[in-house]
Amino acid sequence: MRTNNGIDIPQAGFGVYQIPASRTTEMVRVALDAGYRHIDTAQVYGNEAEVGTAIAESGLPREDVFITTKLNPQRHGYVSTGRELEESLRKLRTSYVDLYLLHWPSPGKDQYLESWRACENLLAEGKVRSIGVSNLTVPDLVWLAGQSQTAPAVNQVELHPSFQQGELRQYHRSRGIITQAWGPLAWGEALKDPTLQALAKKYGKTPAQLILRWQVQLGNIPIGKSATPSRIRENAAIFDFRINADDMERIATLDNDPHGAPVRTMSAGLPRW
Incomplete structure (x- = not known):
């Protein structure tokens, strides 16, 4: 895929959320060996340094690995955003x-726009x-568009078969924003769905592979995560089959949670706009 500022981005990412730092280097190396070239981390994950080590030890040229990291939402501010990026670059061992x-969003800090201008x-x-x-909604994105001439290249949000974010995806398409999906397997809950299990069997794939492929065909970039090497390798093998249109429609009918239950749990105590 290509971002709205002309940067190529691999359409499947390996995420390291909740992978202990002690295991991150090993798991990222497994992911790179499996073919992943897009690694997603964040300051608050506490494993940027281990991601950097894995990439450095892989022997891959730096330009062959797409690295995403994220600003700690408690560190918003124009000056602090630049300072925190420098710390992330040091840990990731890259320029x-x-x-x-x-x-x-962390609106309680009331410095989101300052951070965005620092990013520019x-x-x-x-x-x-x-x-x-x-984790921005349509109203959030409309607000940001009114404050800045720079459209986000990506909005990374919760998205899985039971929470498909149709309105948000439509807005993204209208503005050239790429949809990235965190929690693409709904923390394993989607793997238990009978419809998805039946479709996976039909295509000779695991339910996880089917769901990740569905994400790709929607035009999303799924950020899969596992600390099990065999599953990491399985989750990377999603580009050798295609889900037909009828089955894509069947999966569309599974969209049954308009709020996203995991987000309600995760964002308890986190300020929103």
């Missing part, structure tokens, strides 16, 4: 990141190749 995201400056300086947001 730039390919995608830098503002992780959560970091983009102009070449310290990041593209900038984006995470």
